Amino acid sequence: MKTSERIIEILLFLSAATAVMVVALIIIFLLKEGIPVLAKVGVANFCLGMNWNPIAIAGEPSYGIFPMIVASFYVAIGSLIIAVPLGITCAVFLAEIAPSWARSILKHAIELLVGIPSVILGFIGLVLLVPFIRDHFGGWGFSILTGSIILAIMALPRIISISDDAIRSVPREYKEASLALGATHWHTIRKVILPSARSGIVAAVILAMATSIGETMAVVMVTGSPSILPDPIYDILDPVRPMTSNIVLEMSYATGDHASALFATGIVLFVVVAVLNIISHKALKSKMGTRR
Amino acid sequence: MSEIEIESRNLDLWYGSAQALKKISMAMPEKKVTAIIGPSGCGKSTFIRCINRMNDLVKGCRITGELLFEGADIYGNDMDAVELRKKIGMVFQKPNPFPMSIYDNIAYGPRVHGLRNKEELDRIVEESLKASALWDEVGDLLDQSAVDLSGGQQQRLCIARTLAVKPKVILFDEPCSALDPISTAKIEDLINMLKHDYTIVIVTHNMQQAARVSDHTAFFLLGELVEFGKTKQIFELPDKKSTEDYITGRFG
Ligand SMILES: Nc1ncnc2c1ncn2[C@@H]1O[C@H](COP(=O)(O)OP(=O)(O)OP(=O)(O)O)[C@@H](O)[C@H]1O
Numbered sequence: 001m002k003t004s005e006r007i008i009e010i011l012l013f014l015s016a017a018t019a020v021m022v023v024a025l026i027i028i029f030l031l032k033e034g035i036p037v038l039a040k041v042g043v044a045n046f047c048l049g050m051n052w053n054p055i056a057i058a059g060e061p062s063y064g065i066f067p068m069i070v071a072s073f074y075v076a077i078g079s080l081i082i083a084v085p086l087g088i089t090c091a092v093f094l095a096e097i098a099p100s101w102a103r104s105i106l107k108h109a110i111e112l113l114v115g116i117p118s119v120i121l122g123f124i125g126l127v128l129l130v131p132f133i134r135d136h137f138g139g140w141g142f143s144i145l146t147g148s149i150i151l152a153i154m155a156l157p158r159i160i161s162i163s164d165d166a167i168r169s170v171p172r173e174y175k176e177a178s179l180a181l182g183a184t185h186w187h188t189i190r191k192v193i194l195p196s197a198r199s200g201i202v203a204a205v206i207l208a209m210a211t212s213i214g215e216t217m218a219v220v221m222v223t224g225s226p227s228i229l230p231d232p233i234y235d236i237l238d239p240v241r242p243m244t245s246n247i248v249l250e251m252s253y254a255t256g257d258h259a260s261a262l263f264a265t266g267i268v269l270f271v272v273v274a275v276l277n278i279i280s281h282k283a284l285k286s287k288m289g290t291r292r
Numbered sequence: 293m294s295e296i297e298i299e300s301r302n303l304d305l306w307y308g309s310a311q312a313l314k315k316i317s318m319a320m321p322e323k324k325v326t327a328i329i330g331p332s333g334c335g336k337s338t339f340i341r342c343i344n345r346m347n348d349l350v351k352g353c354r355i356t357g358e359l360l361f362e363g364a365d366i367y368g369n370d371m372d373a374v375e376l377r378k379k380i381g382m383v384f385q386k387p388n389p390f391p392m393s394i395y396d397n398i399a400y401g402p403r404v405h406g407l408r409n410k411e412e413l414d415r416i417v418e419e420s421l422k423a424s425a426l427w428d429e430v431g432d433l434l435d436q437s438a439v440d441l442s443g444g445q446q447q448r449l450c451i452a453r454t455l456a457v458k459p460k461v462i463l464f465d466e467p468c469s470a471l472d473p474i475s476t477a478k479i480e481d482l483i484n485m486l487k488h489d490y491t492i493v494i495v496t497h498n499m500q501q502a503a504r505v506s507d508h509t510a511f512f513l514l515g516e517l518v519e520f521g522k523t524k525q526i527f528e529l530p531d532k533k534s535t536e537d538y539i540t541g542r543f544g
């Protein structure tokens with residue numbers, strides 16, 4: 001083999017190895033910083049504890065992040081409730097109905113939406129949506145609902161483009177078979193195309209959920225910050241503190257066990273997002289499996 | 293001579309600016325098998341996809357001339373493509389069962405058309421599978437996924453699925469080109485049976501197949517209908533030199 005090719009191969013290997021190393025180092029660092037507190041209070045107490053009081057003036061500090069885990073899932077699931085029906089409808093329109101000029105306009109609009117930095121969305125949420133919710137629905141304006149709406153806007157383009165791909169990769173033969181049997185286009189979409197694209201769409205939804213749970217900036221600006229469960233538990237107008245907010249809000253002054261507890265929050269966050277990502281990949285794989 | 297079921301008169305078709313069919317005029321009689329033969333790219337699929345308006349899906353496809361089904365203009369303003377396709381079924385080149393159970397595949401059409409009664413559906417499924425000579429092989433496996441069947445079984449399932457809608461016409465676009473000789477023979481037997489009840493139009497690359505199953509044969513070349521007549525006559529005494537060349541395998 002020529003030396004130049006050999007060198008290229010080595011360089012390629014090195015850059016791949018670097019990427020893996022970086023990920024590994026981040027995980028190791030996260031674990032090293034977070035584990036002391038987890039060991040001290042116990043994983044179960046940490047994850048299920050109701051009380052977050054890291055700088056106790058009198059008595060022992062306590063590190064319970066259960067309300068924040070709930071908050072993270074609340075806003076993420078809320079965003080899905082808004083974004084999934086809209087996103088799938090939009091994807092069906094894009095893939096099956098839109099004429100090519102409309103398709104290209106929409107595609108560009110969606111790309112623009114992806115490009116909006118989350119801090120800008122958060123800012124818009126803060127100055128427009130928070131007062132709007134406060135005036136028309138009540139509460140503080142900082143709320144689960146507000147966070148869900150902002151996250152839905154962020155999740156929408158992702159759901160649309162993955163679902164669009166999934167719908168477009170349904171074999172044309174299925175569509176033709178259905179139409180040739182005298183089914184309408186709409187019936188064909190509902191009974192053949194969407195079921196065939198299901199695993200791709202499910203993957204899109206789970207991925208969107210993982211991203212929503214991991215989203216920080218926009219969320220911290222519009223959901224508020226109390227580290228307690230909403231009261232009553234279903235009150236979506238209550239402010240909450242998702243896990244990401246917890247880290248952002250306190251990292252600037254945390255030291256010792258408190259800092260470690262923030263890293264531990266990061267570990268929990270990381271695990272949740274990783275599990276969702278794995279499920280999403282599994283969903284996509286299973287589609288390949290049945291395709292034959 | 294039986295009634296004419298489908299008739300095309302001076303049918304022209306363009307894909308964008310490319311003309312794929314030129315002045316096609318032919319009449320397909322009721323309850324007979326009409327074969328369409330010709331070299332690749334000569335417009336055979338294009339022509340039969342006009343009959344059930346599958347070409348509606350193709351952007352930039354333009355058609356002039358007349359195409360009549362039972363005397364009504366297939367491309368007329370008052371023709372509903374969805375209704376038309378209930379009467380004119382189609383079996384494709386590549387077997388394309390839905391990724392569902394065998395039962396659901398066959399019940400798909402009747403359900404589309406509003407049938408919900410379970411006993412009635414059961415009866416149609418059984419009837420259709422029997423009519424497509426598949427009942428003995430899969431009668432006990434109705435809940436099994438259709439994509440697990442062999443290619444030949446899948447194709448017969450697609451035929452059963454078409455029969456379940458009770459069409460008058462069945463279009464076959466090279467139904468055997470993806471199949472082994474035994475499966476092919478089974479499908480040919482089936483077509484010979486079905487022609488007692490259905491008008492059949494079949495595109496095929498296989499001369500022997502055209503000779504075996506069809507009553508009439510049309511020979512297409514470069515978008516034109518070169519010759520159309522009784523199969524026996526086309527094969528034994530073709531009018532045109534190019535037909536003879538094609539049939540005897542001298543080109544194509
Ligand atoms: N969707 C389409 N868009 C543009 N051109 C097309 C389309 N489908 C077919 N054509 C063209 O029309 C001509 C006829 O194609 P058609 O598929 O009808 O041929 P065929 O006789 O069925 O060939 P084969 O035996 O290979 O199936 C070809 O030149 C083909 O390239």
Ligand SMILES: [Mg+2]
Nearest residue numbers: 336337338465
């Ligand atoms: Mg063809």
